[in-house]
Amino acid sequence: MHGRYVVLDDAPCAASTRPRIILSSSMPGLHLEAVMVNELDAFLADVIPVQEAAERAIHDGNLEPRLALWSRQEPITLFGADMTAVGFDGVEPSFRTVASWFSDCTDYAFEVVAAGVSGDLAYTVGYEHSTGIVVGAPRTYTLRVTHIYRRENGQWRIVHRHGDLPPAQEQSPEQQT
Structure with missing residues (x-):
């Protein structure tokens, strides 16, 4: 922009x-x-609020806002904390499974550690901090996440997500519950 x-x-x-x-x-x-506004500031201002809202929604069991952010154009990939998928036909059912695990999100924050934009590709690296019900039990946890975005028809779409738990030494005792 x-x-x-x-x-x-x-x-x-x-x-x-x-x-x-x-x-x-x-x-x-x-x-x-x-x-x-430089390109990175514009990207973050456009993408992060929408992505945070979508992630909060999936942590309440509502998948649709997350799906709306994802590209339908190959290649797309998911290296999740609990599952891996390739292509939208693999990613979409994986996200449906993940959404079924969550409810009653009381807190969600995306802490951006690094981000960049180059042409029609961008990335974010950070931590997702979540509190809610996970598979029927209250839980507070943090994931390390990397997202890759592609600009398609003027809109940023996610084409890759990698998420995993940080090593125990990086988590506070509250985050390990």
């Missing part, structure tokens, strides 16, 4: 490494500042 920018209010802007543009105004004393 080159050339897209966000207009800020007339308050002084915090130091930023992003290019800034000062817009003139016909109103005396009003100076608007615009900050160019």
Whole structure:
């Protein structure tokens, strides 16, 4: 999304490494500042809120928002914490199984550790922190996750997910329950 920018209010802007543009105004004393949104910022702003909502939904047993984020164009792959699948015909039933394990999500957060965009491909690496009912029992846990995205017809779609439990030494005692 080159050339897209966000207009800020007339308050002084915090130091930023992003290019800034000062817009003139016909109103005396009003100076608007615009900050160019780089491709990574635009990607994260577009994708992460929708993905967090979809992941919270699957942790409540609702699969449809997650499916809506996934590409239907091959290749797509899943290296899940409990199952692996290739192609949408393999991924979709795997996600249906996963959704059946979850209910009553009381907390979900996606902690992005790293992300990047290059052309029509992007990735995120991070931790998913979840609390809810898993296979009938209350559970709080963390997964390490990597997602690869492909821009298709102007929309970012997930084409790969890898998730696993972090090594025990990386988890707090609360996360190990």
